[in-house]
Amino acid sequence: MADIASTLPAENTLGQGLSRGRLALIFVAVAVVMTIARYLGVLPEALFRLPESMIPPFAIWLDAIFNFIKDDLGLIAVTRWLTEGLQWLLDVTANLLFGKRRWPNIGPIPWTAIAAVAGVIGYYLGGWRMALLGAGTFMWTALIGQWKIAMETMSVLVVAAPLAFVIGITLGILAWKKPWVDRALKPILSVLQTLPFFTYLLPAVIFFKVGPTAGAVATTIYAIPPMILMTTLGLQKVSPEVVEAGNMSGCTKWQLLRHVYIPSARTEILVGVNQVIMLCLAMVVLTAFIGMPGLGAKLLAMMGSFKLGRSFEIGVTIVLLAVMLDRMSKAWVVKQPEHFEKGTPWWKRHAMLLIGVGLFVFFVILSRFVPEAQELGRKQNFSQGKEIDTLIKAFLNIDAVKATTGFLRAFLNVQVLIPFRNFLLSIPTPALILLVTAFALWLGGRKQAILAALFFSLVALSGWWDRSVITLYSVLSAVALAALIGLPIAILAARSDKWSKRVLLVCDTAQTFPSFVYLIPAIMLFGITDIAVIFSILIFAMVPLVRYTIEGLRTVPSEMTEAADMSGATRMQKLFSVQLPLALPVMAVGFNQAIMFAFFMVIIAAFIGTQDLGQELQRTLAGTDMGKNFVLGICVSLMALTFDMTLLKWANDQKKALGLE
């Protein structure tokens, strides 16, 4: 982080900056002195780690509060009542999609019919290519023998996503109308976005019963925040002239909202919808921990019996579903509403709808006579699980691969990572808090510094300091390595349009591919070590780094690069003195995202075997230890928030200073 920041002096925010920098230096100096004192053995034990006796029993307090809300206030009765309703909805979709024996008892819809409809929708939104993607995804799913489990997943998603949309848009409108709602929501949303998903899962189970209901609730909650943000953003951007026009034509408040504001904010709202869908898919595997059936549960079961090939295929299905839904919803954003001339016949205006319905009916009837059109049965699928197994194992067994990983394990792990971890752990608690505060002060500002100090002090008070430091260590190491690998790739790719596109496509895929799938190859490559953990975080963290760096470099104003060319700068000079500095604010956002992703992934990496907060979180999931679960979750959230606010503040300051906004 430090070297990036130093390329642009942080002091350009007037005289205040100087004192800020100096204060930060003083903090660092104090921290260094304390650490040296610790090494010399003269630092009192109480200053090294907070004594056990001073740690307040947050978990017990939280448990008491939860129990009070749950039982005494009767929240559980309310939620269990809601569960019934949700269960009914889920039963309906479950019946339609995979034939669960519930009302209305007409399902399952044959796979051919669903694939055909997806094709028509695809054609409507984006022509033949999209049609192929839509129908192709469902055909792949059926042919690979995952139809039923994929539909189990879809039956929950088709409830959770609209639910998240409705709640999100409602809250978004409220937040835009009433400033106090906005003020109340902002901090909650920031925490929600950084809270590890394991922390959502446990309350979901307790209040909404293990199984698809809890899965739907956790998915919904996870997907709401971007919907709220995008709705508010879109509504705020509506130009006053349009509103004026609405007022002049005598709209009521509701009409104004329905016919003026929402259509004008259409683009942002649809981007929100796209985000909702993506986040819902991201939860597919994670909610399997709390009994959500479908692709995720199958993936975990496959991993539990060491079937790399089959779990890889499930990963591909999830990516295809994600890519399909992503592309379709994005096409919907771009597609402007069609307007027909007056007098166009009904069937012409709704031609696509009619074709869709027609094909649907055709395949439903066809499936009565051709069983393959209804369902592919035993031994009819084309799964290549075993073959992929062999392939993966053969790859991992190539001598060059083994030599590389052996070297990495011996050098990077033993010489670099483990000493770095031990060093971080050897820093006294107050000194580390000071270091983080100094970082926030230097990059962000006074407000960020105060919050950083407060947040990390809370982490210290939580009693999980060592585990938090190990979590932080994994995150920092992974992001640093991701930068080392990702930045050169991004810089090279940004030089041409073609390569930018290709690399971005890889990024998209890597992001939606369920991270669980590469945990096992990571272990097989590196064993159960820190490096396997960091490797799996790295893959995930590299995505935003690469993406934002490419974007940052490609949006550098062409006048700037031309000016550099004219003054005879070499390619390197141009890159380092013009392009990178200008792209830096955008890249900082990428860094921030990378850190957030890393905090997300480090919890999943507990699956490999870590000694951090993730491991403890995973442990709480099996029980009913809600208090502890929350304390751990909040620790992760607080650390992530510290970086989030500092880096975003810095990026904004830089953008202003560079006149990019």
Next chain:
Amino acid sequence: MKRFTTALCAGVLAAMPMAALAEDSSDPIVIPIHNWSSQIVMSHVVGQIFESIGNNVEFVTTDSQAVYESVRLGDVALELEVWEGAFGASFRAALEKGGLHDAGDHNAVTREDWWYPMWTKDACPGLPSWEALNDCAEIFATAETGDKGRYLDGPVDWLKHGQERVEALGMDFVVVNAGSAAALWAEIGAAEADKKPVVVFNWTPNFAEAVWPGEFVEFPEWVEGCDKDPAVGPNPNALYDCGNPAKGYLKKAAWDGMKDKWPGAYDILTKISFTNPQIAEMAKLVDVDEMEPEEAAEAWLEANPDVWQGWISS
């Protein structure tokens, strides 16, 4: 009232083939499934037996520790694999809170302990004795453990006390905890290619036996109190100085309300008893023969009618 009549009709219709069991409710019997194959197939086997007597059955995926809470509350009706070592504690805790009860043991016994795949024996011929294992500790060394051997224990939350045992018996091993069962398999799978010796935590019955033949390390035999009284076992000053019990139970658990709601199914549940080879066979159908769990259950039922038909007929 109308709903009641419908339910009654459905119940009567559903129970037609078995007049004696007319009182079984038509509500679906919810059976929990977890993330290992033998349990999933066994659950489907039992589910299909229930269906054959006219019950409705549904499956729900749950966590294998949290499931006892769900059984207790009646969210799920039963649990077919209660392992003494792995889930004994959760089961007993739920038992004390009330709401579920012990529905009898399977014939199968369970064992969980230090284990090695057969190829390890080539490098360390004295196995399976634990002293021999300790003598060749250095062949289990990794880049991180220096000259000590590495023992890969189960996830910390399984509470397997590997560390305590290493200390109690003075072994030259470093204990590393895997994060999940999948992580254990990945390590064995990675070692398989060049037959690298490994010693890891494992248990039986599970699919691994079919994929990687292996043996358990023989530690000083389990004596009652080894985990509570330091005096018990070879080291007079330490706990956990012996191996795990070689014959742990494998139980079934039932929700207290199951008996009244589905007496017919409950009766079958108490009679169900699978043996180790039967369980291994179920796991093999999925893990080696690549069947889907439902198909595997069908296939197993077709192949073994004499095993299960006796549980229904009486």
